Amino acid sequence: xxxxxxxxxxxxxxxxxxxxxxxxxxxxxxxxxxxxxxxxxxxxxxxxxxxxxxxxxxxxxxxxxxxxxxxxxxxxxxxxxxxxxxxxxxxxxxxxxxxxxxxxxxxxxxxxxxx
Numbered sequence: 001x002x003x004x005x006x007x008x009x010x011x012x013x014x015x016x017x018x019x020x021x022x023x024x025x026x027x028x029x030x031x032x033x034x035x036x037x038x039x040x041x042x043x044x045x046x047x048x049x050x051x052x053x054x055x056x057x058x059x060x061x062x063x064x065x066x067x068x069x070x071x072x073x074x075x076x077x078x079x080x081x082x083x084x085x086x087x088x089x090x091x092x093x094x095x096x097x098x099x100x101x102x103x104x105x106x107x108x109x110x111x112x113x114x115x
Contacts, residue, residue: 027088049073 019025032038056066 028084 014022014024016025032042052069053066056062056069
């Protein structure tokens with residue numbers, strides 16, 4: 001295993017298949033910088049959701065609205081999970097096609113080496 005591979009897998013000495021088997025490869029887990037644009041939008045969503053929940057909890061006549069909002073946010077989370085999973089699968093398939101084309105399929109070039 002080269003140094004780059006060891007860095008990728010935190011020097012465990014395991015190959016990628018072993019890492020996957022032991023649960024160390026988690027493509028759905030994503031990190032982000034706390035001062036990034038993504039973090040800023042995530043903070044806005046979280047803040048507004050907290051404010052709406054507090055409003056619903058403080059007003060007894062909004063029980064239905066709270067249930068609707070909760071159903072909406074749960075459904076949106078499920079849709080985003082489907083979307084993320086499908087984008088991951090498509091990306092993996094595209095990467096596999098690149099690997100197939102690069103290493104398996106014969107090169108078809110109109111230019112030949114002059115040797």
